[in-house]
Amino acid sequence: MKVPFVLFDEMHPFIKEKVFSHFNEIYDSGFFINGRFVRKLESAFADYCGRKYAVACSSGLAALHLATAGMGLRYGHEVICPTNTFAATALAAHYTGASVSFADIDPETLNMDLKSVEERVTSNTKAVMAVHMYGNPVDMGAYEKLGIPVIEDAAHAHGGDLDGRKTGSLGLVSCFSFFQTKNMGGLSDGGMVLTDDAELAEKMRILHDVGQKTKHDHIMMGFNYRMSEFNAAFLLEKLKMLDQWNDMRIKNASMYNNAFEEHPKIKIQKVISGGKHVYHLYVIRVKNRDILKDKLAEDGIVTEVQYPVPIHRQKPWIEKKPPNTYCELPEAEDAAREILSLPVFSGISEEKINYVISRVLTHVEQQ
Numbered sequence: 001m002k003v004p005f006v007l008f009d010e011m012h013p014f015i016k017e018k019v020f021s022h023f024n025e026i027y028d029s030g031f032f033i034n035g036r037f038v039r040k041l042e043s044a045f046a047d048y049c050g051r052k053y054a055v056a057c058s059s060g061l062a063a064l065h066l067a068t069a070g071m072g073l074r075y076g077h078e079v080i081c082p083t084n085t086f087a088a089t090a091l092a093a094h095y096t097g098a099s100v101s102f103a104d105i106d107p108e109t110l111n112m113d114l115k116s117v118e119e120r121v122t123s124n125t126k127a128v129m130a131v132h133m134y135g136n137p138v139d140m141g142a143y144e145k146l147g148i149p150v151i152e153d154a155a156h157a158h159g160g161d162l163d164g165r166k167t168g169s170l171g172l173v174s175c176f177s178f179f180q181t182k183n184m185g186g187l188s189d190g191g192m193v194l195t196d197d198a199e200l201a202e203k204m205r206i207l208h209d210v211g212q213k214t215k216h217d218h219i220m221m222g223f224n225y226r227m228s229e230f231n232a233a234f235l236l237e238k239l240k241m242l243d244q245w246n247d248m249r250i251k252n253a254s255m256y257n258n259a260f261e262e263h264p265k266i267k268i269q270k271v272i273s274g275g276k277h278v279y280h281l282y283v284i285r286v287k288n289r290d291i292l293k294d295k296l297a298e299d300g301i302v303t304e305v306q307y308p309v310p311i312h313r314q315k316p317w318i319e320k321k322p323p324n325t326y327c328e329l330p331e332a333e334d335a336a337r338e339i340l341s342l343p344v345f346s347g348i349s350e351e352k353i354n355y356v357i358s359r360v361l362t363h364v365e366q367q
Contacts, residue, residue, distance in 0.1 A: 001300055002300040003301040003302060003352045003355065004343065005343050006181055006343070009347060011241070011245060015237040018237050019233060019237050022037065022234075022236070022237070023230060033227070033229060034056075034227060038056050038227050038229060038232040040232070040236060041227075041232040041235055041236050041239070042054040045176075045194070045235075045239060048166065048168075049166045049169050049174065049194055050168070050169040051168065051169055051174065051194040051195065052198070053195055053196065053197075054192055054193070055194075055201065055205045056190070056192050056227040056232060057192065057193065057208050057225040057226070057227055058189060058190060058224075059088075059189040059190060060176065060189075061088035061091060061092060061177075062191050062208070062225040063176060063192055063193040064088055064091075064129075064151070064153065064175045064191075066175075066193045066204040066208055066223075067173040067193055067204070068093050068095065069204075069223075070173070070204040070207060071172070071200070073093060073097075073098040073126055074096055074098060077096075077097075077098040077124055077125075077126040078100070078101050078125045078126065079101070079125070079126065079129060080100075080102075080103050080117050080121070080125060081093065081100055081102065081103065081112075081128070081153075082103055082111070082112040082130075082131050083105075083312045083313075083332045084110065084307060084310050084332045085133065086306075086307065087311055088155075088177075089131060090102075090311050090317070092129075093129070098126070098127075100317075102312045102317075102327060103116040103120055103329070104330065104332050105133075105335060106331070107331045107334070109138070109270050109271070109272060110134065110269050110283065110335060111131070111133050111138040112131065112138065113331065114139070114143070116329075117146070121148065127151055128146065128148050129151045129153055130150055130151070130153065130171065131153040131155070131156070132152075132154055132160055134156050134269065134279070134281040134283050135160055135183070135249075135278040135281065136160075137157065137161065137162040137271075137272065137275040137276065138272075139162075140170040149172045149173075151171060151172065151173055151175065152171035152174040152175065154174050155175065155176060155177035155179075155182065156182070156281070157278055157280065158176060158182060158280075159183060159184070159242050160277065160278045161275070161276035162274055163274040163275075164274075167278075173193060173194065173197070173200065173204075174194045177190075178190035182280060183242065183249070185238070186234060186235050186238075187228075188228065190235065206219065206222060207223060207225075208222065208225040209225075209226060210224055211223075246279075246346075249278060249344055249345070250278065252348060253279040253282050253344055255350065255353050256342060256356075259357045259361070263361070265286060265287070265365075266284050266364060267284065267285035267338075268284055269283050282344035283339050283341050283342075284339070284340055284342065284360075285339055285340075286338055286364060289339065289340050292340060292360070293305070293340060295363040296356075296359055296363065299355075299359045301342075301343070301355075301356055302343065303340050303341060303343070304340075305339060306341055308336055309336065310332045310333060
C-alpha cells in the first residue's frame with residue numbers, strides 16, 4: 001500500500017469552483033496585488049482569530065520580520081526562541097540586528113521549556129518568540145508573566161485553541177505562515193501578522209508596503225512583503241473549511257494516539273490542559289528513528305523529520321560571534337534524533353492510518 005505524506009485530493013476539489021470564480025474576477029479587474037481580496041482576507045482572518053488588526057504578507061518569515069521590526073528590535077537587543085523550529089523564527093530577529101538566545105524544549109510537549117527561557121532572560125531581553133510546535137499550543141500565559149513582550153509564532157497552529165482563545169490571539173503580536181503544506185496553505189507562499197495594538201499594526205502595514213503611508217509617501221525604510229490577490233482569494237475559501245479539515249486531522253491523530261500512547265518504545269506529543277492540538281504534523285519519538293523511517297519507506301509509507309538539525313547546530317549560528325555561540329540544549333538535541341512525522345493530512349483514509357500503525361508497531365517491536 002502506498003501512503004503519501006501529504007495529499008490535497010480531499011481538499012482543493014471542493015473549493016475549486018468558487019476559487020476560480022474569484023480568479024476570473026481578479027483577472028478581469030487587472031489589479032493583482034494587495035487589493036480587495038487581500039483586505040477581505042485580513043478582515044476575515046482577524047475575526048476568526050479574535051484580533052483587531054491583521055496585515056497579510058508574502059510569507060511566514062515576512063510576518064515574523066514585520067513583528068520584530070515593528071516592535072523596534074535592534075542591535076544590542078536579545079530575543080529568546082526555541083531551537084527545534086524552522087530557521088525563520090530566528091532569522092526574523094537577526095534581520096533587525098538583535099541577537100538570539102536559544103532555549104531548550106520540554107521533552108513531553110516539544111514546546112519551548114519555561115525554565116530554560118527564564119534562565120536566559122537578561123536586561124537586554126526584549127522579546128520571547130513562542131512557537132506552537134506541530135500545532136500544539138504552548139502555555140502563552142506563562143511566558144507573558146515574565147513581563148517581556150511575546151511574539152506568538154503560530155505557523156503550525158491555524159485554528160488551534162488554548163483555554164477558549166484561538167491561537168493567533170495570544171501575545172503582543174501573532175504570526176502565521178500560509179506555506180502550501182500548512183493546515184491553511186496558500187496558492188503560493190504567504191503569511192499574516194496580527195495584533196490588538198493599533199500603533200503597531202499601522203507600523204507593520206507601512207513596513208510591508210515599502211515603507212509607504214500613502215502612495216509614494218515613504219515615511220520609513222520598508223520591505224516589499226505584499227500579498228497576491230490570487231493567493232488571498234484562495235486562502236479566503238480555505239479559511240471557510242479550516243475547522244472541518246482540522247477536525248479530520250484531529251480524528252486521524254486520535255487513531256495514532258490510541259495505538260501508541262501506552263507503548264513503552266513510542267513517545268507521543270503531550271498536550272497541556274486546555275490546549276487544542278490541530279496536528280499540522282503528527283510526531284512520535286522512537287529510538288533508531290532512521291531505521292524505522294527506512295523500513296516504513298520500504299512499506300510504501302512516506303514520513304518526514306521536522307526538524308533534523310536544531311537551529312543552534314546549523315552553520316550560520318555556529319559561526320556567529322557571541323552571544324550566538326554554540327550551546328548545549330540536550331532535550332532539543334535528543335528530540336531531533338528521535339522525532340518522526342507520520343501522515344496525518346485531511347482526507348487520508350482510516351485504512352491507510354491503520355496500515356501505518358500496524359507497520360510502525362511491527363518495526364518498533366523488532367528493534
